[in-house]
Amino acid sequence: MQSTNYAYVRGQVLPLEQATLHISDLSIQRGYGVFDYFRVFDGRPVFLDEYLARFRASAQALHLPVLLSDEELKAVIQELIHKNAMPASGMKMILTGGYSANGFDLAEPSLLILQQPLNLPGPDMLEQGIKIITHDYVREVPRAKTINYTIGIRLIEEIRRRGASDVLYQRGGVVSEFPRCNLFIVTHDNTVLTPSENVLLGVTRKHVLALAGKKYKAAEDTVTLEEVYNAKEVFLTSTTKRILPVVQVDERVIGTGKPGEVTLALLQDLVRLEEEAGAREKV
Amino acid sequence: MQSTNYAYVRGQVLPLEQATLHISDLSIQRGYGVFDYFRVFDGRPVFLDEYLARFRASAQALHLPVLLSDEELKAVIQELIHKNAMPASGMKMILTGGYSANGFDLAEPSLLILQQPLNLPGPDMLEQGIKIITHDYVREVPRAKTINYTIGIRLIEEIRRRGASDVLYQRGGVVSEFPRCNLFIVTHDNTVLTPSENVLLGVTRKHVLALAGKKYKAAEDTVTLEEVYNAKEVFLTSTTKRILPVVQVDERVIGTGKPGEVTLALLQDLVRLEEEAGAREKV
Numbered sequence: 001m002q003s004t005n006y007a008y009v010r011g012q013v014l015p016l017e018q019a020t021l022h023i024s025d026l027s028i029q030r031g032y033g034v035f036d037y038f039r040v041f042d043g044r045p046v047f048l049d050e051y052l053a054r055f056r057a058s059a060q061a062l063h064l065p066v067l068l069s070d071e072e073l074k075a076v077i078q079e080l081i082h083k084n085a086m087p088a089s090g091m092k093m094i095l096t097g098g099y100s101a102n103g104f105d106l107a108e109p110s111l112l113i114l115q116q117p118l119n120l121p122g123p124d125m126l127e128q129g130i131k132i133i134t135h136d137y138v139r140e141v142p143r144a145k146t147i148n149y150t151i152g153i154r155l156i157e158e159i160r161r162r163g164a165s166d167v168l169y170q171r172g173g174v175v176s177e178f179p180r181c182n183l184f185i186v187t188h189d190n191t192v193l194t195p196s197e198n199v200l201l202g203v204t205r206k207h208v209l210a211l212a213g214k215k216y217k218a219a220e221d222t223v224t225l226e227e228v229y230n231a232k233e234v235f236l237t238s239t240t241k242r243i244l245p246v247v248q249v250d251e252r253v254i255g256t257g258k259p260g261e262v263t264l265a266l267l268q269d270l271v272r273l274e275e276e277a278g279a280r281e282k283v
Numbered sequence: 284m285q286s287t288n289y290a291y292v293r294g295q296v297l298p299l300e301q302a303t304l305h306i307s308d309l310s311i312q313r314g315y316g317v318f319d320y321f322r323v324f325d326g327r328p329v330f331l332d333e334y335l336a337r338f339r340a341s342a343q344a345l346h347l348p349v350l351l352s353d354e355e356l357k358a359v360i361q362e363l364i365h366k367n368a369m370p371a372s373g374m375k376m377i378l379t380g381g382y383s384a385n386g387f388d389l390a391e392p393s394l395l396i397l398q399q400p401l402n403l404p405g406p407d408m409l410e411q412g413i414k415i416i417t418h419d420y421v422r423e424v425p426r427a428k429t430i431n432y433t434i435g436i437r438l439i440e441e442i443r444r445r446g447a448s449d450v451l452y453q454r455g456g457v458v459s460e461f462p463r464c465n466l467f468i469v470t471h472d473n474t475v476l477t478p479s480e481n482v483l484l485g486v487t488r489k490h491v492l493a494l495a496g497k498k499y500k501a502a503e504d505t506v507t508l509e510e511v512y513n514a515k516e517v518f519l520t521s522t523t524k525r526i527l528p529v530v531q532v533d534e535r536v537i538g539t540g541k542p543g544e545v546t547l548a549l550l551q552d553l554v555r556l557e558e559e560a561g562a563r564e565k566v
Contacts, residue, residue: 009306020303021311023292023395028304028377030432031314062437092386094311097436103375103399104432104463105439112306116386140423140433148431149313149387150423153380154345156388180387 006083008076008113013083016114025110026097032106033096033147034058037239038203039118040089041278043081048074050203054145055093061144064095064109073113080115090118090240094147121241126267129247129259130165132236133158134225137169138176142198152179166236168249170225171198178236181244184208185223186216186233186262193227196220204237204270211269216262233260242274243267289366291359291396296366299397308393309380315389316379316430317341320522321486322401323372324561326364331357333486337428342378344427347392349378356396363398373401373523377430404524409550412530412542413448415519416441417508420452421459425481435462449519451532453508454481461519464527467491468506469499469516469545476510479503487520487553494552499545516543525557526550 007019026032036055039046052070059066068076077091092114098107135158137151155167168183169176176198177183182205184194192212194205212218228234234246234254243266245259290302309315319338322329335353342349351359360374375397381390418441420434438450451466452459459481460466465488467477475495477488495501511517517529517537526549528542 007306017305019306021306022300023290023302023304023377023397025311026436027314028308028310028316028379028395029430030436031310031316031430032432032436033311033314062433063440094306096311104436106436112311114306137423140420141437146433147312147314148433149315150345150429150431153309153313153315153387153389154424157346 003085005115006080007115008080008111010110010112013076013079019112019114021096021110021112022099024099024101024103026100026103026106027094027110027147029100029103030097031148031150032062033094034062034064034145035092035094035147036145037090037092039239040081040086040091040115041274044278045077045081045091046274046278047203047207048077050206054201054203055095058144058146059095061141062146063106064097066095067109067111076113080113084115086115086117088118088120089115091115096147118240121244125244126259126264129245131163131248132166132168132178132246133162133164134168134170134175134250136171138171138198139169139200142176142200145200149179155179168228173225175223175225175228181236181238181241183223183228184235184237185228185231186260187227188232190216190232190262192216192218192262192266193221193223195223197222202237202239204239204242207273208237208243208266208270211266211273215265229254231255233263235263235266242270286368288398289363290398291363291394293393293395296359296362302395302397304379304393304395305382307382307384307386309383309386309389310377310393310430312383312386313380314431314433315345316377317345317347317428318375318377318430319428320373320375322522323364323369323374323398324557327561328360328364328374329557329561330486330490331360333489337484337486338376338378341427341429344424345429346389347378347380350392350394359396363396367398369398369400371401371403372398374398379430401523404527408527409542409547412528414446414531415449415451415461415529416445416447417451417453417458417533419454421454421481422452422483425459425483428483432462438462451511456508458506458508458511464519464521464524466506466511467518467520468511468514469543470510471515473499473515473545475499475501475545476504476506478506480505485520485522487522487525490556491520491526491549491553494549494556498548512537514538516546518546518549525553
């Protein structure tokens with residue numbers, strides 16, 4: 001029998017199937033909220049302090065007070081990890097505008113924390129790489145991880161129709177990010193670049209940039225769509241995907257059409273870093 | 284004792300306090316959904332067919348099937364009107380991406396219908412008019428009434444701080460709409476103009492444009508922020524506000540600083556039209 005999955009909802013730890021919000025919540029009424037997501041590895045959150053800091057920054061950008069201290073959040077996280085006993089998983093914290101009397105003005109925020117099974121990309125995806133398409137868009141509050149994915153979800157149909165796995169946002173020929181991932185390119189002189197503006201400051205992005213800086217030239221900079229098309233290697237980073245090679249962008253094949261050596265070397269470095277961090281991390 | 288308010292949630296009519304969605308719903312996870320809102324006048328929905336048509340258009344723009352036919356929707360609406368017996372009210376239909384297994388892909392949509400008390404603007408607001416501010420923004424899918432109000436709600440604090448009542452979106456000096464209202468201006472030669480692009484096609488906007496055309500020159504066109512500042516009259520339209528005079532935009536006083544005669548004449552015409560429509564409307 002599968003054990004019960006528990007979630008935290010507005011002050012209570014409940015079985016997931018009982019985890020609900022009233023329809024007056026501003027997430028339902030107005031799509032108003034922020035969230036964050038971190039991985040749990042052998043019962044330990046990985047890079048938790050960085051995710052908590054970003055969660056607070058997102059909340060502040062939307063004028064939402066986080067009702068719990070970091071210590072209180074960590075206690076809830078620890079309780080859920082203990083109760084749910086999931087091996088490979090991720091944990092999501094959502095903070096919404098709360099139960100609004102008039103369906104528009106902010107109320108006391110609703111804080112949710114839930115744990116979900118997580119499968120990292122399998123060897124197939126890493127060996128073959130993925131195809132992506134591009135779309136003209138910049139997120140509304142790029143530095144905040146808001147719950148607004150209207151454009152990203154609306155594009156799922158087009159992504160599938162064009163045989164791709166994800167979509168890269170660009171505006172005026174300058175690229176920014178994916179709905180849920182950051183972008184990196186490797187130039188023909190082995191410089192590792194990631195867009196500096198209009199992006200969410202990904203935790204994996206930050207670590208990969210630091211790892212890349214140990215072996216190569218690495219920088220945050222303006223990256224154009226032309227530079228992506230003509231790159232030697234392209235890859236994306238995210239908490240759930242770590243590093244995933246991109247071998248086709250729109251109708252353009254990238255480099256040799258196979259995952260590149262810089263990409264795969266950085267993935268090895270990242271896995272090692274995570275293992276060290278997971279071993280160190282305490283809640 | 285106040286009578287129970289009932290709402291429709293995913294196929295069931297329930298007391299409002301029991302109206303909840305599971306936290307896997309894509310409105311909570313990803314702010315993904317559309318809605319619409321119409322007024323109920325003496326137990327009869329006003330201009331219902333126009334609101335239903337727009338609700339379907341919004342749903343289609345976000346790839347969300349509306350699970351009920353117009354007849355079925357009208358039956359639910361009639362049941363709620365009967366059970367709730369509210370005198371002055373509005374009714375909101377929300378359609379979200381549904382209970383998503385992975386928190387991203389669309390599921391069977393969640394349809395909600397709820398009825399809320401509604402107060403139209405009082406004589407004070409109509410006599411004095413309101414002050415508004417402006418902000419650089421264009422909605423992501425302007426023709427669809429999505430639930431995404433990240434920018435609108437985030438601006439509430441600034442609106443209040445600057446002593447205003449609402450915010451007009453502009454980009455590159457071209458104005459579009461308010462978070463929840465359409466804009467009209469009256470020029471010094473008594474031409475009534477409303478922005479043509481990047482706006483929600485408001486039902487009240489459409490009626491006011493038609494009413495204006497009977498007495499004045501009236502058109503949809505590009506409207507610049509300079510034209511707003513220099514207009515003889517400015518007003519906004521919406522389902523909940525009908526017509527509301529705007530007497531100050533940012534630091535610029537509009538016209539005489541008092542509600543204008545064209546604005547007030549159109550409000551009288553609109554009230555008359557609504558009364559006729561309300562008397563005719565059948566569910």
